[in-house]
Amino acid sequence: MKVLVFGGTSEGRRIAEALAESREGSCRITMMHMCVATGYGAGLLPVDERLIIHNERMDKDQMVRLIEDEGFDACIDATHPYAGEVSRNIKEACADRGLKLYRIERPDMSNKRDIYDGGGVIYFDNTGDAVSYINEAGEHVPGNIFITTGSKDLKEYTNISDYADRCYVRILPSVEAVEACTSLGFKSSRIICMQGPFDKDLNTAMFKSCDAKFLVTKESGRAGGYEDKIEAALSLGITCLVIGRPAKVDDKTYSLTEVLDIFGLLRKPGKKAYLIGTGCGDEGLTMRALKALSESEHIIGAGRMIDGIGSLDKADIKDKKIFVSYDKDEISRYIKDNEPDSVALLYSGDIGFYSGAAGIVDKLDEYEIVTIPGISSGVYLCDRLMIPWQDVRFLSCHGRELDLKKEIVNHKKLVILLGREDDAADICSCLCDSGHEDASVYIGEDLGYKDERIRSGRAADFTDVKTSALTVILVDIWEK
Numbered sequence: 074m075k076v077l078v079f080g081g082t083s084e085g086r087r088i089a090e091a092l093a094e095s096r097e098g099s100c101r102i103t104m105m106h107m108c109v110a111t112g113y114g115a116g117l118l119p120v121d122e123r124l125i126i127h128n129e130r131m132d133k134d135q136m137v138r139l140i141e142d143e144g145f146d147a148c149i150d151a152t153h154p155y156a157g158e159v160s161r162n163i164k165e166a167c168a169d170r171g172l173k174l175y176r177i178e179r180p181d182m183s184n185k186r187d188i189y190d191g192g193g194v195i196y197f198d199n200t201g202d203a204v205s206y207i208n209e210a211g212e213h214v215p216g217n218i219f220i221t222t223g224s225k226d227l228k229e230y231t232n233i234s235d236y237a238d239r240c241y242v243r244i245l246p247s248v249e250a251v252e253a254c255t256s257l258g259f260k261s262s263r264i265i266c267m268q269g270p271f272d273k274d275l276n277t278a279m280f281k282s283c284d285a286k287f288l289v290t291k292e293s294g295r296a297g298g299y300e301d302k303i304e305a306a307l308s309l310g311i312t313c314l315v316i317g318r319p320a321k322v323d324d325k326t327y328s329l330t331e332v333l334d335i336f337g338l339l340r341k342p343g344k345k346a347y348l349i350g351t352g353c354g355d356e357g358l359t360m361r362a363l364k365a366l367s368e369s370e371h372i373i374g375a376g377r378m379i380d381g382i383g384s385l386d387k388a389d390i391k392d393k394k395i396f397v398s399y400d401k402d403e404i405s406r407y408i409k410d411n412e413p414d415s416v417a418l419l420y421s422g423d424i425g426f427y428s429g430a431a432g433i434v435d436k437l438d439e440y441e442i443v444t445i446p447g448i449s450s451g452v453y454l455c456d457r458l459m460i461p462w463q464d465v466r467f468l469s470c471h472g473r474e475l476d477l478k479k480e481i482v483n484h485k486k487l488v489i490l491l492g493r494e495d496d497a498a499d500i501c502s503c504l505c506d507s508g509h510e511d512a513s514v515y516i517g518e519d520l521g522y523k524d525e526r527i528r529s530g531r532a533a534d535f536t537d538v539k540t541s542a543l544t545v546i547l548v549d550i551w552e553k
Contacts, residue, residue: 074101077145079163081109083296084177084329085151091338093119100337113247136166150176155291157319164322178326179294194313200229203289203314207233216286224250227257241283270298276305289314295435307474330438345415346440348430350423350447354521355381361445366417374419375399405436422449427469450545451488454517470496477503491544504532513549
């Protein structure tokens with residue numbers, strides 16, 4: 074099968090890499106043509122005799138001619154989610170020539186909007202609206218702007234007052250991108266050329282170095298490092314201006330994993346990755362989790378997670394290969410280097426509640442993902458207190474900003490994961506300042522461990538309290 078791919082994204086690179094990693098005859102593709110817009114993008118692709126690279130921007134007519142000349146059997150659109158015009162041209166060109174099209178839709182972060190919206194994150198339909206907001210806000214909150222939306226829409230930012238002195242632009246390290254910046258008057262001292270995505274720590278260092286007051290970014294999904302950018306900015310009190318995604322070009326779309334599977338590029342026979350919620354404390358593992366540990370060649374997790382299973386004879390882990398890390402990039406490299414047929418990844422509490430499990434899934438496309446839930450500390454605390462939790466708002470201030478005053482307007486029961494020894498005191502002080510000094514407060518520390526401690530009282534009783542690093546608080550604001 075001869076396949077045409079429009080790439081220039083991490084998804085496009087992964088498809089090319091999967092072809093290069095596959096044995097000849099082991100997948101459905103015999104020849105792949107990969108189209109990218111820049112020489113920089115072409116340089117990131119692997120070398121393989123089955124891969125032909127086209128390094129040029131194409132309009133619809135050029136796409137049609139390429140399809141006619143080469144006689145492709147299928148086309149994959151793996152372009153950026155914001156490349157709406159390119160995707161429309163690809164769709165029309167394929168329709169004109171009767172070519173089957175597979176459009177990859179990168180998962181968005183719309184599930185995060187309820188968490189982020191109003192908490193320092195503002196959404197816009199387009200760049201122009203974001204620029205107008207900066208100019209209006211700048212009268213009250215002057216400061217630098219950190220731009221991560223790429224080089225294509227840079228001209229819009231020249232409408233910002235004093236843009237040359239206030240704007241820092243992070244772009245790909247390509248000649249075209251740098252020329253686009255300098256030709257528009259952006260200062261070379263404020264141009265950052267690096268290949269992403271970037272983790273939270275590196276984003277934090279860059280934002281601090283530039284003394285940014287605003288971050289402008291696109292809702293590009295985990296593959297584009299969106300979450301790490303937002304988390305880093307919020308931790309520094311930076312206002313995040315997010316350009317929303319354009320309307321979908323196709324109703325029928327596919328995930329990267331689905332496309333890899335369709336074309337026989339997904340290496341998954343027998344390869345399993347278990348994402349395990351370890352529950353609370355030393356004895357929180359379920360029977361399913363113990364079985365998964367016994368079936369895994371490698372076990373990965375943060376030090377506390379590994380220590381918690383160290384004495385488990387039932388899991389028969391003494392002969393397992395152990396890797397201690399909680400960093401998703403380190404874990405990804407370890408798995409890629411060792412290529413285990415089965416691997417267990419341990420996460421505290423439950424894998425669906427403010428867990429690092431979500432960030433690793435996109436890096437495990439060669440594995441069948443098996444999810445094994447655990448009991449989160451918030452649910453554990455409610456159950457220990459015999460308090461029903463179907464009407465509880467679950468939140469976290471561990472490494473993120475929390476707008477408590479906004480939350481208590483709409484929710485009367487809250488469970489909050491804490492991150493610092495002063496977080497419980499800060500929350501109780503905020504409750505008192507909001508007129509809820511008599512709210513019922515329950516503080517659970519080291520839940521599930523031998524040192525477990527649960528304290529209860531009024532918000533006013535805990536305005537000076539210090540807690541352990543593993544603490545969750547339940548707030549019940551009953552009506553007077």
